[in-house]
Amino acid sequence: MIRAPWLGIAGIVLACSVSAAESRRAPLPPAYVDECGSCHVAYPGRMLDAASWQAVLAGLDRHFGVDATVDAATLAPLRVHLEQTARTKPTTAADATPLLRITETRWFRGEHDEVPRRLREGPAAVKPADCGACHRHAATGSYAERDIRLPKKETTR
Amino acid sequence: MRFAIPLAAALALGPMTARAERPADFEARFAQEARRADPSFAGFSAARGRTFFTTRQGGDWSCSTCHGDVPTAIGEHAVTGKRIEPLAPAANPERFTKPASVEKWFKRNCNDVVKRACTAQEKGDVLAWLMALPAKETR
Numbered sequence: 001m002i003r004a005p006w007l008g009i010a011g012i013v014l015a016c017s018v019s020a021a022e023s024r025r026a027p028l029p030p031a032y033v034d035e036c037g038s039c040h041v042a043y044p045g046r047m048l049d050a051a052s053w054q055a056v057l058a059g060l061d062r063h064f065g066v067d068a069t070v071d072a073a074t075l076a077p078l079r080v081h082l083e084q085t086a087r088t089k090p091t092t093a094a095d096a097t098p099l100l101r102i103t104e105t106r107w108f109r110g111e112h113d114e115v116p117r118r119l120r121e122g123p124a125a126v127k128p129a130d131c132g133a134c135h136r137h138a139a140t141g142s143y144a145e146r147d148i149r150l151p152k153k154e155t156t157r
Numbered sequence: 158m159r160f161a162i163p164l165a166a167a168l169a170l171g172p173m174t175a176r177a178e179r180p181a182d183f184e185a186r187f188a189q190e191a192r193r194a195d196p197s198f199a200g201f202s203a204a205r206g207r208t209f210f211t212t213r214q215g216g217d218w219s220c221s222t223c224h225g226d227v228p229t230a231i232g233e234h235a236v237t238g239k240r241i242e243p244l245a246p247a248a249n250p251e252r253f254t255k256p257a258s259v260e261k262w263f264k265r266n267c268n269d270v271v272k273r274a275c276t277a278q279e280k281g282d283v284l285a286w287l288m289a290l291p292a293k294e295t296r
Contacts, residue, residue, distance in 0.1 A: 039237055040239050041237075065236075066236075066265070067264070068265065069265065126238075127237060127238035129238065130237055130238035
């Protein structure tokens with residue numbers, strides 16, 4: 001029992017470092033959050049592969065129907081950031097073209113297949129782009145399982 | 158070293174004081190532009206700005222689609238559901254203080270709503286209305 005304290009602390013530290021894999025990631029660069037986190041939460045680079053990000057950046061003038069252009073000087077470091085943090089597994093469609101929508105990727109659909117129906121359709125449905133509706137720390141780029149809180153039944157959005 | 162602290166303060170405050178502007182500065186600039194574009198420019202109209210803001214201008218969305226009919230309240234992006242901080246300066250003192258930001262968002266959102274760049278007259282009308290909105294009004 002006398003040696004327990006440091007063992008306990010070591011255990012807590014170990015547990016935290018394992019369960020905090022999400023929060024140990026480098027924070028999203030402020031410029032990225034500024035430019036790509038105004039209309040939607042700043043999606044972390046790891047959500048799409050490099051080819052998908054290239055395709056997204058190539059079409060910012062008609063980004064899902066809206067003008068999301070960023071001036072060249074501001075965009076350059078954001079491009080580097082996305083390349084460096086991009087998903088290594090491919091996020092391509094069946095015809096091998098890069099997917100633009102995160103919600104269409106295989107990994108996203110797999111991760112969200114247990115989302116209850118009431119949040120997928122009907123009056124309480126969550127907009128698929130609204131990560132923060134359930135992932136409380138989405139704004140900081142953290143999607144850790146322990147930070148998920150599904151909206152309550154009476155909540156309508 | 159006597160000037161070290163004032164120098165440090167000047168360095169720290171310099172960019173802020175140089176960059177930060179007030180909504181009225183933007184209104185004055187839009188007025189200059191509008192006068193250049195049309196010598197018979199007769200000032201801005203908050204009423205016209207309100208109509209422009211709250212009605213569709215050729216596209217599927219109006220400004221209000223995301224910013225709300227009375228933008229002293231919090232808006233919500235029509236597609237993503239993301240919270241949009243109030244646009245009226247009285248409700249959000251950060252609005253209309255940074256030229257780069259004002260320019261960026263007028264460019265983007267005018268393309269979305271009007272399908273072209275907004276004229277100085279249109280921007281000034283909207284700003285005149287936004288500046289006239291009292292902070293308390295939320296609906």
